[in-house]
Amino acid sequence: MNVYDAERMADILEGEGYTATETIEEADLVVLNTCHIREKAAEKVYSELGRIREMKRDRTALGLETRIVVAGCVAQAEGAELLRRAPAVDLVVGPQNYQNLPDLLRQSQKKRLVETEFPAEDKFVSLPAPTAKTIRARGVSAFVTVQEGCDKFCTFCVVPYTRGSEFSRSVDEIITEIERLAASGVREITLLGQNVNAFHGLDEAGSTVSLATLLDRVARVPGIIRLRYTTSHPLDMDDVLARAHRDNAAVMPYLHLPVQSGSDRILDAMNRRHSVADFRAAVASVKRYRPDTAFSSDFIIGFPGETDEDFAATMQLVEEIGFSSAYTFKYSPRPGTPAADMADQVPESVKDSRLQTIQALVTKQQRAFQESMVGRTLDVLVERVGRKPGQIAGKSPHLLAVAFEGSADLIGQVVSVEITESVTNSLIGQLSDRPRAVA
Numbered sequence: 001m002n003v004y005d006a007e008r009m010a011d012i013l014e015g016e017g018y019t020a021t022e023t024i025e026e027a028d029l030v031v032l033n034t035c036h037i038r039e040k041a042a043e044k045v046y047s048e049l050g051r052i053r054e055m056k057r058d059r060t061a062l063g064l065e066t067r068i069v070v071a072g073c074v075a076q077a078e079g080a081e082l083l084r085r086a087p088a089v090d091l092v093v094g095p096q097n098y099q100n101l102p103d104l105l106r107q108s109q110k111k112r113l114v115e116t117e118f119p120a121e122d123k124f125v126s127l128p129a130p131t132a133k134t135i136r137a138r139g140v141s142a143f144v145t146v147q148e149g150c151d152k153f154c155t156f157c158v159v160p161y162t163r164g165s166e167f168s169r170s171v172d173e174i175i176t177e178i179e180r181l182a183a184s185g186v187r188e189i190t191l192l193g194q195n196v197n198a199f200h201g202l203d204e205a206g207s208t209v210s211l212a213t214l215l216d217r218v219a220r221v222p223g224i225i226r227l228r229y230t231t232s233h234p235l236d237m238d239d240v241l242a243r244a245h246r247d248n249a250a251v252m253p254y255l256h257l258p259v260q261s262g263s264d265r266i267l268d269a270m271n272r273r274h275s276v277a278d279f280r281a282a283v284a285s286v287k288r289y290r291p292d293t294a295f296s297s298d299f300i301i302g303f304p305g306e307t308d309e310d311f312a313a314t315m316q317l318v319e320e321i322g323f324s325s326a327y328t329f330k331y332s333p334r335p336g337t338p339a340a341d342m343a344d345q346v347p348e349s350v351k352d353s354r355l356q357t358i359q360a361l362v363t364k365q366q367r368a369f370q371e372s373m374v375g376r377t378l379d380v381l382v383e384r385v386g387r388k389p390g391q392i393a394g395k396s397p398h399l400l401a402v403a404f405e406g407s408a409d410l411i412g413q414v415v416s417v418e419i420t421e422s423v424t425n426s427l428i429g430q431l432s433d434r435p436r437a438v439a
Ligand code: 5AD
Pocket: 037, 038, 156, 157, 158, 258, 260, 298, 299, 300, 329, 330, 331, 332, 333, 334
C-alpha cells in the first residue's frame, strides 16, 4: 500500500510541476513515505532523516532549497514529535491527507506543519489520476487500493490507529481508475486493503457489494487478464469469495492469508477473533474450488506469553499447510497497543532462536515449491526486460519470478514458458511453442 500511496503522491505533485528523480541529491522536495508496523521500520525513519539533513546542508551551501516531508504511518503516529526530533522536516502528513499535499506544502513554507486529521471526505476522489506516460513507466502490473483501515484491533497492531477505521471505495471510482490503467497497458491488478476481503463498497445502484462481486466487475474491464488481492483476514474469507477462485478466470491461484500463530491460546491473546481451525477451514474452502492455489502467510514469533508448546503448534501448522512463501516477524511491541503492556514478554534471545527455526522451515518449503515447477510449462505475464541481456522476466500464476530469453515486445503478454531451472528466488525457463492453456 505504501508503494501505491507513494505513486498517488507523485501524481498529485506532478500537477504542481514536480517530476520524480532517481537521485536524491537532486531533489528540491523529498517525501519520505514511512511504515510504523514494527519498531525497526519506524526507527529507520530517524536515521534516514539524519542522512537527508546532511544532504539538505550540502544543497543549502550551493544555494539550493530542499523541502522535507514525512508521510505515512510514522507521520500519523509521531506527529509533532517528528518536528521536534528532526529539525530539518518541514511537513508531517498522515496517510489520510495526501489529497491536500499541494496546499500543505504552500502553508508549510511559512511555518512547519503537522496534518494528521482523519477528514470526513473520501481522499481518493480528490487525488488526480496518473498520466498515460506515468502509467506506462510503472509497468503492466499495478496496485489499486480498494479498502483502507481496520476495525479488528489485533492487540499487537498499530494499523487501526494509523490508518483509521475501515473504509471501502465505491465500485464506480475503482473501475474508473482501473479502466484508465488498462487503457495504458496495465494487464494485472492487485486490489489492496489492510482487510481487503472485508471490502463492502457501494455500486452505482447504491447497493453494497462484496470483494467477489468487485473482482467480477474488474475482470470485465477490457485488457485486465490477471487479478490478485491482498491482505485478507481468515474470518472474512467466505464461501462466495472462495468460489471466485474457481469461477473468475482472472483470479490467480495464489492467496496471502495471514494467520500469525498456530496456537489458539495465542490467537486469543492477539484478539484475532479466529481459531487455528477457522484458518484451516478458510484454506480448505479456497482449495476446494481451486486445488492448485498456493498459500502464503504472516507469522509473529514471540508474542507475549508464547511458550515452547505454542511455538511448536505454529511449526506444526506450517508443516501441515505447506506455504509457497511466508513472512515471519519477531514480535515488536508498539506504543499504544495492548500487547505492548502485557506481562510475559518473550526474551529477545528466545525470539531469535524461534525465528531461525521457523525461517529454516519456511525457506525449505519455498524452495520445494519453486523446484516443483521445474519441467512444467507455466503461463507467465511478461513484466520487464531481465537482468541479463536478451532476457525478459515476469510472474507465474503463483507469483513466482520467471526469467527467460525473449523479445521485449512480449512485455504485457501472457506467454507459455517451459521451466528448466530453479535458482534463488526465481525460475529460469524457455519460451514454449505449445499454445497456452488459459487465456
Ligand atoms: N510485531 C511484529 N509483527 C507485526 N505485524 C504487525 N504488527 C506487528 C508487531 N507489532 C506483522 C503481522 C502482519 C504484518 C503486516 O506485520 O504479521 O500480518
